[in-house]
Amino acid sequence: MDVLEQLVSAVERNAVATEKMLAIAEQEQIIMQEPGPPVCPHCGKLDPVVTELPGEAGGSGKLSDFVVRCETHCCNRVVFAIPNGWDTAVSQELAEDILKIKKGGNPGE
Numbered sequence: 001m002d003v004l005e006q007l008v009s010a011v012e013r014n015a016v017a018t019e020k021m022l023a024i025a026e027q028e029q030i031i032m033q034e035p036g037p038p039v040c041p042h043c044g045k046l047d048p049v050v051t052e053l054p055g056e057a058g059g060s061g062k063l064s065d066f067v068v069r070c071e072t073h074c075c076n077r078v079v080f081a082i083p084n085g086w087d088t089a090v091s092q093e094l095a096e097d098i099l100k101i102k103k104g105g106n107p108g109e
């Protein structure tokens with residue numbers, strides 16, 4: 001193997017290693033991602049309007065494992081929303097009151 005071939009081989013190995021490192025960094029970014037505002041992961045629209053889609057697991061499972069599968073109205077693509085913490089209520093009305101309070105409004109309005 002001449003010097004040029006060795007150099008090409010080294011550059012190629014370096015490129016493969018860099019790609020692997022980038023893949024690991026990307027993976028860690030996903031794991032380390034802090035929960036943030038509700039944004040569309042496809043186009044970045046803040047708090048997009050969505051339509052809930054039926055779950056693939058038949059709608060059963062632990063509350064803590066619940067993932068909301070929905071389609072966005074901004075780009076009509078499927079999004080999997082992972083709730084971060086829970087407020088639970090015994091009725092739709094109380095749930096709506098909790099949402100109003102969280103948004104800075106008054107319950108019962």
Ligand SMILES: [Zn+2]
Pocket residue numbers: 040041042043044045048072074075076
């Ligand atoms: Zn979108």
